[in-house]
Amino acid sequence: MRHIMINDYLKNEFGEKVYRLSINGGMTCPNRDGKLDTRGCIFCSAGGSGDFATPATLSITEQIETAKERIVAKAPKCRKFIAYFQAYTNTYGSVDYLRKIFTEAINHPDVVILSIATRPDCLPAEVLNLLEELNQIKPVWVELGLQSIHEPSAKWM
Numbered sequence: 001m002r003h004i005m006i007n008d009y010l011k012n013e014f015g016e017k018v019y020r021l022s023i024n025g026g027m028t029c030p031n032r033d034g035k036l037d038t039r040g041c042i043f044c045s046a047g048g049s050g051d052f053a054t055p056a057t058l059s060i061t062e063q064i065e066t067a068k069e070r071i072v073a074k075a076p077k078c079r080k081f082i083a084y085f086q087a088y089t090n091t092y093g094s095v096d097y098l099r100k101i102f103t104e105a106i107n108h109p110d111v112v113i114l115s116i117a118t119r120p121d122c123l124p125a126e127v128l129n130l131l132e133e134l135n136q137i138k139p140v141w142v143e144l145g146l147q148s149i150h151e152p153s154a155k156w157m
């Protein structure tokens, strides 16, 4: 079986290196807000594993521009980006709110992929419909968090 590295795949698909921008959608998660627990996962930082993301107080466009500036300072030739909603559970909000922030990100001219980190129990049908709709504009990736592949570890956690 031939393994294709993600960077090679992106280069083939978009003709150049594609860089990831960490975005903060200003959400929380069921392991933190009391729906399932308040303590969070043991490996998760206080920032919801989104410590490199720009602050959620900025608009999505402002976050994209700020994150771009940071990357361009190191790699001046980069022009194409993945808008990566990284911090917390990024489909844990109303569909109207998700539509607003994801549409703003995907329509940014320098964004070629919308990537969303979330958990499987936070993907109701209406959110999946929204993602399917957005996927008609540009590719949408969904990253599902996995606590552990080992059943005893998962039970312990």
Ligand code: SF4
Pocket (backbone or CB within 6 Å): 028, 029, 030, 031, 032, 039, 040, 041, 043, 044, 045, 048, 049, 087, 088, 089, 119, 145
């Ligand atoms: S890893 Fe995900 S589910 Fe766990 S506390 Fe952090 S944001 Fe919540």
